[in-house]
Amino acid sequence: MLRGHRTWEFENKPVIISSATVGGPFEANGKIADDFDLLHEDLWLGQDSYEKAHQVLLEQACERAIEKSGVPKDNIQFLIAGDLINQITPSSFASRTLSFPYLGIFGACSTSMEGLALGAFIVNGHGAKYLLTGTASHNAAVEKQFRYPTEYGGQKPPTAQWTVTGSGAALLCGEGMGPRVTSATIGRVIDMGMSDPFNMGGAMAPAAVDTLEAHFKERQIDPSYYDLIVTGDLGKIGHDVSKELLKKHGIELSEEIYQDCGLMLYTDDQPVLSGASGCASSATVVYGHLLNRMKAGELKRILVVATGALLSPITFQQNETIPCIAHAVSIEYGGGY
Amino acid sequence: MSSNKKKKLTPVQQQYQQLEKNKETKRPVLANSIKAFLIGGFICLIGQTIQTAYIYYFDFNEQTAGNPTVATLIFISMLLTGFGVYDRIAQFAGAGSAVPVTGFGNAVISAAIEHRSEGFVLGVGGNMFKLAGSVILFGVFSAFVIALIKSILIQWGGF
Structure with missing residues (x-):
């Protein structure tokens, strides 16, 4: 069960x-629009x-996931969710609508994998038969929380990122068909003294590297074990920096197997500066695009950080300064387990 | 970052920040300045046109045309903010659209729109000057200081 110091x-x-x-509407014009179950034309929904x-x-992602599974709603035991808004109200309010026993978590943009790791741990230990985990972010609501009013004309630097409007949810079960969660490494809080809130990627990169290193070491596997290793929302700068750091630490990853969800969502001509960010960055890419690719047989083993x-x-x-964290979860599908 | 703050960083942090700095996309300062100069100048040109129009077509002179001109510019900036255009211009223009009075208007109006969902009193009223408040405060305060210096010089200097 526990491998090493912090890997399950x-x-x-x-x-x-x-x-x-x-x-949302911006994602509908993005690179992976086809992988969304539901796209909204209107930012207000x-x-x-x-x-x-x-x-x-969040409500819609959860409902759609349940619908797709065919599992009766009453059979679902727990919901683990979180987001970026004060007191995680969107998650709590969505849980009021869905009325599942609920655990609210906050891991900023790492919430998706924090939820999946905890959920998998509970299901693995027979703490639940069906467990739902999800997260969401909304561009305007999050920008309002963390930055200026949405219509305010402040020029953003090239290091800034675009908060994703979207949501992703996954339904976990002890048995059945589908991609399987095989391991998780919990991150430490890393602070490299970065203090620019318009350069999150640069601040978060060391956290991703720390968790990746721990994951490979504690599972005693080589990075080549995975077909794809994706980080959540490092963006262009964070991605480059993390690659450089990994190289320094003796881990060389090629551009094909080491990617970033924040760079997979939008097309190059969308004005997102350094890339996507927000809880939904990793949630929408992993729970939509990447799981679809796994089911299509393109990918067998992925690691999401x-x-x-x-x-x-x-x-x-x-x-x-900005303390950062990264949680890694491995998902495997078809053969090899 | 101040050198004072740098001192508190551990060697590992300093080393990392050095590495990160090299990878960071820099703000294109020169290009931004040129854009700001052109767009800022263009906004002033519009302002000048409006002012001249007020003087030419209405009963205003050079001193009194200032107020309606500013009001018109703020009205235009309010419309552009409401239609969601101003922030796009600003991403291109930077200081060019932030420094003129239209930028001030945008700061007030965008905050008012943003907090409309919290009601008129606590939302719009309470947050309208969230960004522009400090402009007003320090603007008035620095005007006060300058006026004070001027008065003292006139009193003592005798000119």
Whole structure:
């Protein structure tokens, strides 16, 4: 079960029996629009506030995942969810609608994999038969929380990233058909003294590298074990920096197998500067695009390292540095287990 | 970053920040300055046109045409903000659209729109000057200081 210091290997290999993703208008024009289950034309989603729209995103992803699995709603035991808004209200409010026993978590943009790791741990230990985990982010609601008003004309530097409007949810079960969660490495909080909130990728890269290193060491595997290793939302700069750091630490990864979810969502001509960020960056790419590719047989083993910057608008105004975290979860499908 | 802050960093942190700095896409300062100069100048040109129009077509002179001109520019910036265009211009123009009075208008209006969902009193009213408030505060304060210096010089200097 526990391997090394902070890696869990799940001997029962919980199965992701279904997953669903929801996206907004910007994502609908992106690179992987076909992999979304539901795309919204309107950023408001027909609600009267962005916060409510944020909540609806998560509700819809959860409902769609349940629908796709065919499992009766009453059979689902727990929901593990989180987001970036104060007091994680969108997740809690969505749980009010869905009315599952609920565990709210906060891991900033690493929430997706934090939820999947915890969920897999619970299912693996027979703590639940069916467990749902998901996360969401909404561009306007999150920007309002962390930055300036959405319509404010402040010029963003090239290191800034674009918060994804979207949501992803996965339904875990102890048995069944589908991609399996095989292991998870929990991240440490790493702070390299970076303090620019417009350069999250640069701040988060060392956390991703730390978790990756620990994962390979504790599982005693070579990076080549995986067909694809993706980070959550490092963006262009974070991705380059993390590659350089890995190289320094003796881990060489090629551009084909080491990628970033934040660079997979949007086309090059979309004005996202350094790439995508937000809880939904890793959630939508992994629970949609990557699981679809696994089911199509393109990928057998993937490792997802979701990265999160654990800052608040108050801490950066008080000149605090940005502590970061990254959680890694491996997902395998077809043969080899 | 101040050198004071740098001192508190551990060697590992310093080393990392050095590496990160090399990979970072720099702000294109020269290109940004040129864009800001051109767009800022263009906004001023519009302002000048409006002012001249007020003087030419209405009963204003050079002193009194200032207020309606500013009001018109703010009105235009309000419309552009409401239609979601101003922030796009700003991403291109930078300081060019932030420094003129239209930027001030945009700061007020964008905050008002943003917090409409929290109601008129606590939302719009309470947050409208969230960004522009410090401009008003320090603008008034520095005007006060300058006025004070001027008065003192006139009193004592005798000119």
